[in-house]
Amino acid sequence: MRLTGIFFFSAISLMTTPATLMAQDLECDSVYTTQSGDSLSRISRRAYGRDTAYQQIFDYNPGVLSNPSSLPVGIQLYIPCEAKQVVDGTSSRPSLPDLISAQDDGIKILTGEDYPPYVDQGLRQGGYSYELVERAMQYGDQPADYRIDVIPAWGSHLQPLIADGAYDIGFPWFRPDCDQMDKLGEASQWRCKNLLWSENLHDVVVTFYARSGAAAAISSPGDAMGKKICRPRGYFTHDLEVMGLTPPDIVRVAGDSPTDCFERLASGEVDLVTVNADTSDRIISELGIRDQVAEVINLATVQSLHAVGLKANPQSRINLLRINKGLIGMRDDGTFQDVSEAHLSGS
16 A cells, blocks of 8 residues: 545535636735635635645644534634745744664664655655654653664555564554444455554545546535546555445546546546645646646545554554654644644745
């Protein structure tokens, strides 16, 4: 499996209208209180000039929102700046200490690469998730009695490397809805039965896109039955399983990459593409197809990324409790937002 990734809208007209560039009238680096009639896409448009940049708002407000099709009134949301936006030419983020993992045989932690902004060796501190896990492990002056190994082959991580005890912890992994076990496939059920999960590292919007002329006809999973749906090869499928969007009721097309899926959508080879919202926004811009595709927001879901350990490993609960205490502490003292700013603003 690989990783993908979500946010909230209030729906109706937004689910069928292509995102268009518009004037910005909402200042970034500010706190906004939601009002009647707001949606995340509208807020995104006001802050960034386009409907589809809402994932970064979600990243900066962990645990505040939980449903991609509703936005409560009276919620306070921090509106971050994009990398290209500058506020007073300065940053309020304090300097961050260097994080150096122990190289001896302590707690063995496993991650992969090529999944920006979460993990990749070319990113700051190894990526957004990587730095959060490092900081959580060292929170409260805990010793660096662990090492983090990067193994590119994501498909080997849970089985056999975690399952056989070669590693104690792996990250970042999506958690299936284990309360709907009867709808899940074999691989998703294995996760529910065999893994323990940390507090959320990230909440991610996993969304859907159709061609502009076809999006209006799709407002529920039932409307997607019989269609060709592209999600890259190796990505998780538990959200599709819960919605009943599995073969033979749909045709699953495993693209080589998110870019490949969007190219197939633009050419008419597939009917829907489903990947995480931030990836979608980036690729649509890179391919210059913003007027050709439209988001189907009513199919979007919020999925959470975690560190995981094997239930059968007696140390997993202890290790994950340590990570959890660090994550909760960082949210309470503002470090979590500082790390988010560093990775998501390009600073």
